[in-house]
Amino acid sequence: MAPWSEDNSVYGGRDLQPGCKTGTWLAISTKYKKIGVLLNLPGVKKENAISRGSIVADYVTNDLNLLDYVECIKEDANKYNDFVFVSVELGSSSAEVKTYSNANDEIIHWTNTYLGFGNSLPDKPLNKVQNGEKLLRDTCKKFNKIDNKFELLNELVKLLKNEQRYLPDPQLENRQPNIYKELSSIFVKIPVIKYGTRAHTIILVTKSGHVDLIEISMKSPIDVENTQWERNEFHFNI
Template sequence: MCIVFIYNGVNETESDYSLILISNRDEHFERPAQCMAPWNEDSNVYGGKDLEPGCEGGTWMAVSPTRGKLGLLLNLPGVKKESAKSRGRIVSDYMKSTMPLSDAGQFLYSKSFTPSTPTPKIKTYSNATDNIYQWPDTYLGFSNSLPDKPLKKVEAGKNYLTDICGRLNKIMDKSQLIDELTCLLKNKESHLPDDQLESRQPKLYKELSSIFVDIPQGKYGTRAHTIMLLSKSGHMDLIEISMQSPIDPEKPHWEKSAFQFDLIK
């Protein structure tokens, strides 16, 4: 399971940020992956890479500051399509092309990052409904369910994000903002009851009911946090905190990668 929370602050006059996005990637610890970095085949794209054989170097999330694109993919359990293609390259192909959002895949976020076009466009697409929906909300959260049927931990996380961004929306508070956003992503509080999660995962719903997932006996859980801050002046901070491979489930070692960009009109 994975989770993402978004703050769209473009219409918040007191806020210095036009966009804040934070995300957890939950995955099997033994699945090989590359940490966030500029891609060798396209240095304009920053993101992790799935190195599992057969996944063709796909990604779960990537950002292209120069192209003004951000793409993120979430799995929707239980949805099966005949002759379905692998989702491994949906985001990576989108990031490296001029592909419109309508062709891009299961869940993508896209906007023009430059200060001259500051209005974020946050859209979701699911192959379960084959519909694209644009979200005007200031605070958003998505996980492994249909966007209009959020898990309880998504609703809780949105409330946490509302509190944090309401207090820490000035550039001078950036260090504390990053610290509190990281704590949100590491939150292990269970959010139950959740009938949707319990019916889907009757054996593991308790372990999966928190924002930070930790199942060491199953060698599965949250193994990467991503934080992206975009100020209204056009400065972007892109941060990933991830488990260093090989992963010790009992005593994981976390490493941090950080990148900054000044986007020009």
Template sequence: MAVSPTRGKLGLLLNLPGVKKESAKSRGRIVSDYMKSTMPLSEYVEFIHNYSMQCNVFLFLSVDFGAGQFLYSKSFTPSTPTPKIKTYSNATDNIYQWPDTYLGFSNSLPDKPLKKVEAGKNYLTDICGRLNKIMDKSQLIDELTCLLKNKESHLPDDQLESRQPKLYKELSSIFVDIPQGKYGTRAHTIMLLSKSGHMDLIEISMQSPIDPEKPHWEKSAFQFDLIK
């Protein structure tokens, strides 16, 4: 994941299950190259099309915050552009724009969400519906962090069980913790954007060396203003 305050956009790539290609190209550079580019997503996807088809399957999420539409003045209330949220997958070779207020994505195609994603959207709707004022920011961050650390299992999930018949129970929660396999969630990122274009970026990561039994979490916070 990467965010560019100067270009007012975010890029995020999620791996999808599928047959691994021999000598597959790196999926990670798709995010970094997009953030450095000034091209809109449709042009960028066309530009990288041949390259993306040589990558293992992925879901790419683009958020355009409309930074150029933010208005700053002491004499009037800032305008509030609606972020444009789009996804592209080389599995379907389609771009889709999402009009919904609350969205959730995971390691599956958006039209086939995992059960924990559907549950996460419901939690997100409740949290953001209650805590949507600047004065609520501290509590909002706390509750979003609890959401990201949620270990509640969301079963049955036929899709997850067919993909991971041995580990589907451990993978059915938003927070994944498999100590015996030394595998699981090790980082969270929360991004808040105010109507004025002020952005808070909070990263919560397990401190190295990682002890899955007794993890030590460290938090880093960054602040930006989207450039007009």
């Protein structure tokens, strides 16, 4: 995560895959007061698919709300591999959360206080997402004062590093019969195939518009047997 050189009102990571360096999976715009997150849906890979990383990047660098933005990308929606896009539009004292998936061409406006999304359709969450949502609720209820920010951050990091396996999960088992157990935890760690969670990002936004952006990521080059972590923080107002 870092301010983008071409638009320093945007903080986000970069897709390091060749040909995708302008894309991202998560970004926040201080100018347009919105957050975009991209989650891939495992499934059949489409031939000559367009990179999904441009979806978040384009969303946070223009002033369109999600409904209008989806109309702009619908023409090419079937050219992307399946995804769930999560938008958070920050108001003066609240946030509007919506999701859009090209897998079913559905937009959902979410009004629950606590929400969790993962690599499945939003209305068919994996078990670890449902349990993560409960952990989030319990954590936020316990540390719900501005003076508890340090404790809140520590507990959120623990949540993101949770290696408990939430089984059974028929959806996950049907999708990945060989590694569904390893994928059933919030923090995924499969050293034998060098696959797993490599970064955690927390964005805290107060009602007054102050933002704490914290990213904890594996140091490169990554050593799966002796993982080293580094922490970056940014603090700003929107």
